[in-house]
Structures are given as structure tokens and as C-alpha cells.
Amino acid sequence: MKTMLNVALPKGRLGEKVYAMFETAGFPCPSIKENNRKLIFENPECGVRYFWVKPSDVAIYVERGAADIGVAGKDILLEYQPDVYELLDLNLGKCRMCVAAKSGFRDDTRRQLRVATKFTNIAQNYYRSLGRDIDIIHLNGSIEIAPILGLSDVIVDIVETGTTLKENDLLVYDTIVPISARLISNKASYKFKGSQIDQIIRSMNAQMEEAR
Amino acid sequence: MDRALCSAEEISVCLRNLYEQFGYTAYKMSKFEEYDLYARNKDFLVSDSVITFTDRDGKLMALKPDVTLSIVKNGKDLPWAQKVYYNENVYRVTRGAHGYREIMQIGLEAMGSIDDYCICEVLTLATQSLKQISPDAVLEVSDLSILKELTDSLQIPLSKRETLVRFISQKNAHELAALCRDCGLSGEQTDVLRWLASTCGTPSEVLPELETKLSGFVSQETLRRFANVLQALDNEEILRIDFSVVDDIHYYNGFVFKGFVRGIPESILSGGQYDKLMKKMHRTSGAIGFAVYTDLLSRLEAPNTGFDVDTVLLYSPEVSPKALREQVNILMATGISVMTQTVMPENIRCRQVLKFNGSEVETLENNA
DSSP states (O other), X not given: XXXXXXXXXXXXXXXXXXXXXXXXXXXXXXGGGSSSSOOEEEETTTTEEEEEEOGGGHHHHHHTTSSSEEEEEHHHHHHHOOSXXXXXXXXXXXXXXXXXXXXXXXXXXXXXXXXXESOHXXXXXXXXXXXXXXXXXXXXXXXXXXXXTTSXXXXXXXXXXXXXXXXXXXXXXXXXXXXXXXXXXXXHHHHHSHHHHHHHXXXXXXXXXXXX | OOGGGOOHHHHHHHHHHXXXXXXXXXXXXXXXXXXXXXXXXXXXXXOSOOOEEEOTTSOEEEXXXXXXXXXXXXXXXXXXXXXXXXXXXXXXEOTTOSXXXXXXXXXXXXXXXXXXXXXXXXXXXXXXXXHHHOSSEEEEEEEHXXXXXXXXXXXXOHHHHHHHHHHHHTTOHHHHHHHHHHTTOOHHHHHHHHHHHHOOBOHHHHHHHHHHXXXXXXXXXXXXXXXXXXXXOSOXXXXXXXXXXXXXXXXXXXXXXXXXXXXXXXXXXXXXXXXXXXHHTTXXXXXXXXXXXXXXXXXXXXXXXXXXXXXXXXXXXXXXXXXXXXXXXXXXXXXXXXXXXXXXXXXXXXXXXXXXXXXXXXXXEXXX
8 A cells, every 4th residue: 555645735725726736746636626525535545645735834833743744834934934844845835024104104113012913922033133122012914903003113023925914004114034935844754755755856847947 | 564553662662673683782871961961052942942941959950851962961982882762751732832842753873983884774774763653655865065155166255054044944946046146157157057956866866967057066076975874875766855854964974864764754764974063072083863753653653543441331339349350351362451340431432331230231332
């Protein structure tokens, strides 16, 4: 029997695009395309098992070895710093981690800067590199309203098209880091399933080259 | 005995025997250490969270989060190698855990005059330790002096080295290439670093390529020494050269290694040469050692789907202790385990339930 390769895919459009790349790489699993509420799909003939998980949880599944490999956003990798291999930049789900504030905002360096964000570590590291004293306000969603309601001076958040910011009269003041989807691997799994994982890397690299 | 199903205790006994066979002596230590030792060497610890308490004389003490620091602190600079092994519990916060954990760890240290044979011996003991745990194991080995010479010869700015080492440890070739561009490296130089990050293979696969790729960047002496040590080792099938093993470069130097076994999603063995730690602790000699995290071994044990006990023997309160003892002895003489109870406990899986009234035994349930 083939050794099963466990793959954690992020639920949603990104996950579907990524699955197509795995399929082309020689790891198809037709049942995944059936319209149902199942979360785990496997194709024993190809030795692969896929499961849909919340995008922010992919790194945890991979780090803890429940999944051998997975696809996670660079934002999640920077925020949680899981002990995994980051094998490939898939150039999908591209966006930016930005500092945004109300139009007309001016950083008053005489006082502490209040920063609202879901990404506390990224914000902390960024402002530490600038030597700026900040007060982090951790929020779980609707970050954009924090400066409008006076909860914070700025926000640190992911910006894809900028539409949400625009509609809330916010502007991007700085780009911290570009974000895209990354192929990650559990370190132990890479030792024992390296040939399957390398096959996927080679094929995905070729697919990206072709798409360029 | 099925090695993959060994319990942590059985493995510990096997490993202690193995280390004693090579002349390593047991090193028993107290569970406590003065907190100051850890405050001065926080970066060496896996986590900087330490359980502290004030002793009766007012000294701030800690429950040991690490064993190596204590052994180094208590050792002396000797013209020979002091070889010790330990089997201790340490107390620390592990990655992703929300609180402190007691972690069982067995390991060894060689301190003093460390030559290439001594490094070979420690690597051999690491491979043999892994083989005791599982036949399906991998020991990945790197040499930080190769990485140091390479980054020196490529003139990577000191401010970028920590990031570069992180990308190598993540096998993150795409961001490594971007960093190389930032540092003004040529395509050929970038390829060398990318090769270093992505390489993973047995010594016979990697060593011939190593010289071709790195000569001109790393001295022949360093490359030859690395090759000589690896070629002197047995168990080539479980050895992998992988330069993504990069422990803290402020404490470790030279050979560093990590061990994995199939079925455990993280490294179960970790070690290396830590001359830099010795220097920080005002010692002039070298040192090498490793630890096996035996608490992880429970992941290899199959879940218990069998019976908790062979027989539950129910008895009424009137039955005399003497009669009950005799009945238990009779049952145990047939080689089965017996749990005596006055009422049937919940959640106990047993082959049979018997009832004893003082003279006769009646079978109430038979699940065999």
C-alpha cells in the first residue's frame, strides 16, 4: 500500500486553486469536487488525503504533523512562526500587510501610537524595527472601524484591492510586507515523505513557470 | 520486543545501557538550580519561561528547564573528555503549549578535549539511540562552521545573517534568493546558498557534490573534516546531510544534528557542539552532546484497545479476607490479572466478571 500524504488545504477559493495545482502534479482526488459537506477526501491509489481547514489553522495542522504539507498565507506564517519548512511561494492570493489610517493622519511621535490589529506579532516586530513605542489593541475583525471610532490611531491589516479601506475613508500609509500563499511542510514528514513532496514542488514550479 | 511499541521506560533502560557501554557515567542532579544561571543564558533555553521560587535562605531558585547548563556549570576544563549521561525531568513551556510541562529527557554530554573521534562517537550514539527507538529513523547532520565560512566568504552583512540563517532553516529558497539580491550576490553565489538550503541526502549522495559546490567558498580543511567524520560513521542509511539544521549560532558551532522517527511529528533528538556556550561560561575546552525527548515516545504506542484487566472478581462484604485472598491466588496462579471489587466499576474493560460468595465462583460476564 502507498504511504498516504496528508494535505491541509485552506477552505475557499484559494484552496480550490491550490487543489488544481496538486491535481496537475499527479495527486488527483475526484471526490473533492463533489458538492457536499465532507471535509476529508482521499485517493488511496495516488496515496493522497486532502482535508479542508480554516486558512489560519493550516500551519497548526502541519506543524503538529496532522498534515504532512499544506498551503498557508505568509501573514499566518509571520504571525504564528510555526516550526515548518516554507518550500514554495505559490504566487497565489497576493496581497499586502499594510499600515492604514484615516486620511489626513499624521504620526505624532511625541506620544505612543495606538495600533489596532489582528496580527499582533507582525505589528509589534514592525514597530520594534522602527524603534516606535506602540500600544497594541488586538481585534478579531472589522479592524477598519477602529480609527474611525477613535479606538486606535492606525491599523495593521491585510490589503487586497483597497476597496474596504476606501469605503471607510482610510488610506495605506506603509506596506510592511507582501503576502502570498506558501507551500509548507512538517519537518519530520519531509524526512520520510520527501520524494512525494519533492515531486509536488517540481511540478508546481513548472506550472508557475508555464503560467508566467 | 517490538521496538516501535517500546514504552518510554524500556527505551530509557536501553539507552542507559548503550551509553554505559561507551563509558559514559550517570550524572544525577538536583531538580533545582539557582535562577541566575538561566537569567544569564536565556537564549540557550528552548523557552525563557522558568518556574521560580524563593528558597529558605532567600535565594531565587528555579525548577530546571534544561540539563546541559547545569552540567557545564559544574564541570571543569580537563585534558581528557569528561563523558556523562543523564536521565532527568525538565520543566518548561513548549511551543504552542499554554502552560508548563514536565518533560522527560535522557541525554549525554562529552566535555573537555573533543577531537574528531569524540564527535564520531557522539554521532554514533545518536544514530544508535534512534535505532533503539525505531528502525525507521533519520539523523540529519549539519556543520555550522561550513555555514560560517560560506557567509564570511560571500561577505553577507552581519545585520542580514540572522535572517539568512532563518531562511536556510525553513528551506525557504524563494525568500533566500530575494535576500541574496538585496546583498548584491551574483547568480552563482545565490545558487550555492539555495543549494545549501534545499539539500537533503545521505553522505554518499551529498558529499561528492559538496566539494564541487562549496570549494572556493569554504576551506578544503573544513570540508574534508566534515566528510571524514561522516564517512567514519556506520548506519549510512539513516544519516542525512541537511544544512537547514541550524541551532542558535550564538551557542552552537561545528556539528549540529537532529533525529526523527516515523510517527512522531517533531524531532525526538537534538544535539551539537556547543563550544560557544562553554566560552560564555568562561570555560576553555570544547563540548558536544545531545538529548532524547523520551516524553514524545508515547506517540509511538498504539492506543490501548484491549482489556484493562483479565478478571473482575466481585465479592460480597460477608466474605472473609482469608477466603478472598485464597480465591485471588487460585485465579492468579492460572496467569491472569485479577481486580477485586464489591461493585462493578464503570469504564473497566475485562475479559470476564466473576462473583465469589465465599465458597463458590459464578461467571457473570464473559467477553473473551
